[in-house]
Amino acid sequence: MLQFITHHTDRYDEVTGTRAVLEGGCRWVQLRMKDASDEEVTAVGREVGALCRRFGATFLLDDRVHLVDELGADGVHLGKNDMPVAEARRLLGPGRLIGATANTFADIERAARAGADYIGLGPFRFTQTKRNLSPILGMEGYRDILARCRAAGIALPVVAIGGITAADVEAILATGVTGIALSGALLGATSPAEETRRIMTILNQHKQ
Numbered sequence: 001m002l003q004f005i006t007h008h009t010d011r012y013d014e015v016t017g018t019r020a021v022l023e024g025g026c027r028w029v030q031l032r033m034k035d036a037s038d039e040e041v042t043a044v045g046r047e048v049g050a051l052c053r054r055f056g057a058t059f060l061l062d063d064r065v066h067l068v069d070e071l072g073a074d075g076v077h078l079g080k081n082d083m084p085v086a087e088a089r090r091l092l093g094p095g096r097l098i099g100a101t102a103n104t105f106a107d108i109e110r111a112a113r114a115g116a117d118y119i120g121l122g123p124f125r126f127t128q129t130k131r132n133l134s135p136i137l138g139m140e141g142y143r144d145i146l147a148r149c150r151a152a153g154i155a156l157p158v159v160a161i162g163g164i165t166a167a168d169v170e171a172i173l174a175t176g177v178t179g180i181a182l183s184g185a186l187l188g189a190t191s192p193a194e195e196t197r198r199i200m201t202i203l204n205q206h207k208q
Helices: 012-021 040-054 065-070 085-092 103-112 138-151 167-175 192-207
Strands: 002-005 029-030 058-062 077-078 097-102 118-121 156-162 177-183
Touching: 002 012, 002 065, 002 118, 002 192, 012 029, 012 040, 012 192, 029 040, 040 065, 058 065, 065 077, 065 167, 085 097, 085 103, 097 103, 097 177, 103 118, 103 138, 138 156, 138 167, 167 177, 167 192, 177 192
Parallel strands: 002 029, 002 177, 029 058, 058 077, 077 097, 097 118, 118 156, 156 177
Antiparallel strands: none
16 A cells, blocks of 8 residues: 655645656555645646546545645545544544554554554654654564554554655555555655555555
8 A cells, every 4th residue: 555645846746746657557645735825725626536436546635624625635644743643533434544643552542442444654764854752663663563452453444654765665664564554665765656666566465
């Protein structure tokens, strides 16, 4: 599973970046525009949502639960300072996806109890796209937290996030995570579509 998190760069905006990774085979997009107004998110979200539907990709909004229905999104991803998972579940009902950011095993336990569908666990290393960064986990942190999840019988999909590059993917997958979330590693590549293709190949080989 590869989740692309949108990010505005000098070369790509949210729409052109999304198109490139979808062309490369990614089928999971999270529209993240932390500092934008609802109007800006709605305008961009219509275009990104249309692209996701055309490619058969899952389309999530970062944080903005109140825009899910309007944009026809498949659900939301909630950071630790966003709306609580249980409240989002009450508002969105059982049919929408809810992802929750976690930095510790206790975070995962809480999110699982509250009705999250998957966990974004990180950060793996320092990342420029995130303010107020939680403690860095590294490989050891993933191994430890995933072992505790298995021991506790928590089987939620766990997506590794935060400063991950293509060179890290195989080693991170070996810790037991279900997938990875990327932003800068794709958009900073010479060809984001080609880089996406390369990473999808690694992910598919790991599944076999």
